[in-house]
Amino acid sequence: MPHLFVLMVVAPFVVAALIPLFSIRFKNLSFLMTALTSLFSFCSVLYLVVIERKNFPLEYHLGGWVPPLGIGLYLDKLGSFFLLLVTFIFLAVVLFSRFFLGEDVEASKRPLYYTLLLLLLAGMLGFILAADLFNMFVFFEVFSISSYALIAASGKLPALRASFKYLLMGTVSMLFMLMGIAMLYSLTGVLHIPLVAKELANIVSSQTTQVILALTLIAFGIEAALFPLHTWLPQAHSLAPSPVSALLSALIIKMGVLGLIKVIYYIFGGCLNELSPVLMIMAVLAIFFGAFFALGENDIKLILAHSSISQIGYMVLGLSLATYFSLVGGLFQLLSHALAKATLFLCVGIVISQTGLRSLKDLSGAGKESPILMIFFGLALASLASLPLTGGFAAKYYLCKGAIEKGAWVIALAILVGSLLSLFYSFKIFSSLFISKPVKKVSFKLSWWAIIPLGCLSVVSFLIGIFPRLGFVLIEPAVGALLRVVR
Amino acid sequence: MTIPFLPLAIVFIPLFFGILIFFVSHEQFKLAFALSASLFGLFLTSLCFKYVTSGYILTSDSFILAPDIVLLFRIDALSLFFALITTFLWVLTVLFSVKYMEGNLKKNYWAFLTLSTVSALGVYLGGNLITLFLFFEFLTLFTYPLVIYAGTDEAQASGGKYLLYLLAGEVFLLFAVVATISFGGGSFSKIGMLSSLSDFRFLRFLLLAYVLGFGIKTALFPLHRWLIGATVAPTPVTGLLHAVAVVNTGIYGLIRVVYHIFGLDLISALGVSNLLLWIASLTIIFGSVAAFRQDDLKKRLAYSTIAHISYTLLGVSVLNANGLVGGLIHLASHALAKLSLFFCAGKIYKETGKTKVSELSGLGYQMPLTLVFFTVASLALIGVPLTLGFLSKWYLWMGPLETQRPLFILVLVISTLLCAFYLLPIVSRAFFRSNGKIKIKKVSWFYLLPIGVTSLSSLFFGVFPTIFLNLTRQIVQFFLGG
Numbered sequence: 029m030p031h032l033f034v035l036m037v038v039a040p041f042v043v044a045a046l047i048p049l050f051s052i053r054f055k056n057l058s059f060l061m062t063a064l065t066s067l068f069s070f071c072s073v074l075y076l077v078v079i080e081r082k083n084f085p086l087e088y089h090l091g092g093w094v095p096p097l098g099i100g101l102y103l104d105k106l107g108s109f110f111l112l113l114v115t116f117i118f119l120a121v122v123l124f125s126r127f128f129l130g131e132d133v134e135a136s137k138r139p140l141y142y143t144l145l146l147l148l149l150a151g152m153l154g155f156i157l158a159a160d161l162f163n164m165f166v167f168f169e170v171f172s173i174s175s176y177a178l179i180a181a182s183g184k185l186p187a188l189r190a191s192f193k194y195l196l197m198g199t200v201s202m203l204f205m206l207m208g209i210a211m212l213y214s215l216t217g218v219l220h221i222p223l224v225a226k227e228l229a230n231i232v233s234s235q236t237t238q239v240i241l242a243l244t245l246i247a248f249g250i251e252a253a254l255f256p257l258h259t260w261l262p263q264a265h266s267l268a269p270s271p272v273s274a275l276l277s278a279l280i281i282k283m284g285v286l287g288l289i290k291v292i293y294y295i296f297g298g299c300l301n302e303l304s305p306v307l308m309i310m311a312v313l314a315i316f317f318g319a320f321f322a323l324g325e326n327d328i329k330l331i332l333a334h335s336s337i338s339q340i341g342y343m344v345l346g347l348s349l350a351t352y353f354s355l356v357g358g359l360f361q362l363l364s365h366a367l368a369k370a371t372l373f374l375c376v377g378i379v380i381s382q383t384g385l386r387s388l389k390d391l392s393g394a395g396k397e398s399p400i401l402m403i404f405f406g407l408a409l410a411s412l413a414s415l416p417l418t419g420g421f422a423a424k425y426y427l428c429k430g431a432i433e434k435g436a437w438v439i440a441l442a443i444l445v446g447s448l449l450s451l452f453y454s455f456k457i458f459s460s461l462f463i464s465k466p467v468k469k470v471s472f473k474l475s476w477w478a479i480i481p482l483g484c485l486s487v488v489s490f491l492i493g494i495f496p497r498l499g500f501v502l503i504e505p506a507v508g509a510l511l512r513v514v515r
Numbered sequence: 516m517t518i519p520f521l522p523l524a525i526v527f528i529p530l531f532f533g534i535l536i537f538f539v540s541h542e543q544f545k546l547a548f549a550l551s552a553s554l555f556g557l558f559l560t561s562l563c564f565k566y567v568t569s570g571y572i573l574t575s576d577s578f579i580l581a582p583d584i585v586l587l588f589r590i591d592a593l594s595l596f597f598a599l600i601t602t603f604l605w606v607l608t609v610l611f612s613v614k615y616m617e618g619n620l621k622k623n624y625w626a627f628l629t630l631s632t633v634s635a636l637g638v639y640l641g642g643n644l645i646t647l648f649l650f651f652e653f654l655t656l657f658t659y660p661l662v663i664y665a666g667t668d669e670a671q672a673s674g675g676k677y678l679l680y681l682l683a684g685e686v687f688l689l690f691a692v693v694a695t696i697s698f699g700g701g702s703f704s705k706i707g708m709l710s711s712l713s714d715f716r717f718l719r720f721l722l723l724a725y726v727l728g729f730g731i732k733t734a735l736f737p738l739h740r741w742l743i744g745a746t747v748a749p750t751p752v753t754g755l756l757h758a759v760a761v762v763n764t765g766i767y768g769l770i771r772v773v774y775h776i777f778g779l780d781l782i783s784a785l786g787v788s789n790l791l792l793w794i795a796s797l798t799i800i801f802g803s804v805a806a807f808r809q810d811d812l813k814k815r816l817a818y819s820t821i822a823h824i825s826y827t828l829l830g831v832s833v834l835n836a837n838g839l840v841g842g843l844i845h846l847a848s849h850a851l852a853k854l855s856l857f858f859c860a861g862k863i864y865k866e867t868g869k870t871k872v873s874e875l876s877g878l879g880y881q882m883p884l885t886l887v888f889f890t891v892a893s894l895a896l897i898g899v900p901l902t903l904g905f906l907s908k909w910y911l912w913m914g915p916l917e918t919q920r921p922l923f924i925l926v927l928v929i930s931t932l933l934c935a936f937y938l939l940p941i942v943s944r945a946f947f948r949s950n951g952k953i954k955i956k957k958v959s960w961f962y963l964l965p966i967g968v969t970s971l972s973s974l975f976f977g978v979f980p981t982i983f984l985n986l987t988r989q990i991v992q993f994f995l996g997g
Contacts (some may be wrong), residue, residue, distance in 0.1 A: 422584060
């Protein structure tokens with residue numbers, strides 16, 4: 029089934045266009061269509077990963093036109109890792125939306141919401157699969173623009189402001205990227221990524237290549253909310269409807285990281301030269317500043333948003349250290365953070381929508397009556413805090429090992445101290461929700477639409493923590509794919 | 516010889532019971548499971564005794580969770596020595612808790628008590644560094660709910676301090692562990708994992724990280740504040756921290772670091788023996804003086820723990836056989852005596868509400884048996900002949916003597932005197948200063964049995980120390996080869 033590739037990207041686009049049409053007559057169809065489409069994407073990714081994994085890397089040329097003339101799609105094991113992560117979490121969030129959307133998004137706007145969700149999915153899948161720079165840019169814009177709109181989905185003024193701020197930063201990022209791509213095109217004359225990399229390998233590193241590298245790193249750095257380019261993130265993530273926050277934090281900023289990977293490894297072949305220490309310092313600063321911001325906050329969603337800044341730092345650190353173990357650690361961090369943050373934002377969504385409260389002080393002891401919520405929260409926070417036998421621990425372990433093997437002891441210590449800080453803010457959330465004396469007792473109502481997706485996320489996250497080997501099955505080939513393009 | 520079953524059983528059977536406690540709601544069942552966990556622990560640990568004293572090391576199969584993250588359990592003489600102390604005192608702590616926690620029992624007390632002790636067993640039995648580290652961190656996490664048990668603001672604050680200190684220590688420990696695994700492999704199957712490294716600056720840094728990591732758990736001065744704060748916990752929990760599980764794992768780790776991870780040759784070559792001795796001496800003197808000045812009974816005992824645990828560090832860091840033997844036996848004697856003292860303090864608090872030393876006048880007439888046991892335990896801690904404490908101090912004195920470091924004997928003498936000064940006035944106040952009331956209360960067996968067993972066993976083992984000497988001989992043979 030060679031065309032599955034294209035179908036995977038096209039299907040969400042088509043369904044996204046159909047939803048507004050159908051929803052005029054059938055109000056409830058939009059959820060069903062979205063859920064089925066995301067289920068289809070998930071299943072086709074599973075098919076690709078399980079059945080076709082021997083044929084990796086897969087290439088598909090649209091209309092049979094071979095690059096440099098035609099447009100291509102490209103999937104290697106790194107891509108399949110991202111595809112699996114994206115489609116799995118997306119499916120969970122869509123299912124959860126059915127339970128949740130209550131107050132945040134009015135009934136009349138729901139078809140629009142689902143349309144945007146599907147555009148988001150289409151954009152992400154396209155971005156992962158795109159084999160040439162321009163398509164990468166276009167798909168990047170598709171999911172960025174739909175995420176601006178999704179943040180504003182509640183229609184409230186603060187959300188609109190946050191969305192606009194993100195839009196401004198995102199536009200700057202887009203301009204940088206476009207400029208970088210234009211310069212790359214003028215330098216190499218091709219857009220197909222492997223060909224660009226081949227051309228670049230023959231060109232001696234010059235100021236031009238450094239400028240290109242800087243431009244694209246800044247562009248994706250903004251999307252990944254790498255400190256100090258993170259300023260849009262806290263407001264946007266905390267004011268969006270909770271399922272959207274989950275998607276933003278678990279997937280969209282990871283697309284920024286994927287962008288960084290594509291630039292650093294697929295285009296420049298792992299040669300960062302002078303920019304490597306810069307990236308490393310930014311990552312370490314991100315780890316600490318994000319954690320300090322999170323410790324200082326009292327709003328539960330803002331804590332989680334700031335913690336994303338800190339956690340992204342680990343992934344970028346793994347990329348910039350560029351050893352086998354640091355890459356394993358970085359991707360492990362990406363995986364476990366995505367699962368944990370998705371769970372957390374969804375759970376927080378339940379808490380906020382059913383109590384109307386956001387600050388930890390008011391929520392004190394609120395969760396004492398619902399053990400299920402406590403388990404979800406506990407598992408995800410433990411992973412965020414990198415307690416032993418969670419995904420977060422394995423991630424920090426390998427990152428630290430990578431740093432030590434490179435002789436960067438200070439960075440190894442920074443990683444561990446950062447994880448201590450993340451333990452403190454996770455503990456702050458857990459203790460005020462589940463240990464402190466209750467201000468008022470709340471019993472949360474959870475339907476199966478909430479329990480099943482949350483349960484799936486938690487179980488996967490738990491299993492990866494207990495048996496990090498399960499994560500390795502995905503991550504090791506991905507790192508292998510990365511190391512293969514290093515020159 | 517490989518008996519994969521035993522090391523696994525010692526950790527996982529009690530662990531199974533511990534997890535089971537979460538799922539039963541009836542109070543009696545919870546207690547039954549907690550008690551059977553401890554009894555199984557003790558029984559299975561004693562089963563190993565015969566094998567280990569005849570020189571075998573029991574190793575389990577390894578569970579490879581991921582590259583480097585491998586669970587492996589093994590019992591050598593050192594593991595068994597610590598595991599025996601822990602499991603023996605665990606049973607008594609459970610018995611003591613029955614009466615002490617009556618009416619104040621919250622949902623998860625038994626579960627966390629069991630899980631904490633199992634974590635300590637996991638630390639001792641960990642056959643590689645990563646297993647040791649994982650259980651070391653679990654120990655911190657599982658004891659936390661016990662420390663904040665009272666739920667008051669003071670308890671919450673102490674709990675926060677507890678987590679901050681111990682987890683910060685574990686950051687350094689993890690760093691050292693990862694570095695050791697990267698450079699020397701993490702398995703305990705060979706002595707001197709780091710001996711392939713020759714960069715002495717890095718090695719010293721690594722040793723510092725280890726000392727911080729394990730040393731915070733042994734409450735080395737000036738990183739001891741968490742242990743004092745944690746006295747707000749219920750008395751059996753304090754006993755758990757001071758004698759059964761927590762500080763013991765720290766000193767266990769330090770012994771492994773000095774003799775196993777670095778190895779005798781490397782440690783001598785690094786020239787850090789004196790530094791370690793000074794750290795230990797400073798902690799001993801500080802703990803003793805602070806205990807002397809403290810009026811709160813539990814806090815006085817807590818400061819005394821800080822001093823006595825560092826006796827072991829002192830014995831270990833003179834780097835000879837007598838020092839090591841003395842350190843190990845002192846750990847056992849301290850654990851027995853200190854648990855007994857804490858039990859007495861707990862019983863006094865429960866029955867009279869008194870927590871301060873100055874309030875204890877004439878108490879010997881109200882609860883004579885308790886105070887007699889208190890006296891015996893105090894004497895054992897001071898090191899009076901016929902107690903285990905005497906034996907340990909004997910070896911501890913021999914250690915520095917052999918290496919011509921008389922200064923450290925002076926430290927031991929001063930602190931022994933201080934120890935007598937801060938413990939014996941309690942006894943004399945209780946027996947020789949009457950407050951006029953003579954009313955002997957009826958005693959509960961749940962109190963008297965653990966108190967009696969702990970304090971009398973200091974006497975018993977003082978007269979018949981064969982068990983300990985057999986094990987320490989194995990340990991010395993293993994590490995020092997002679």
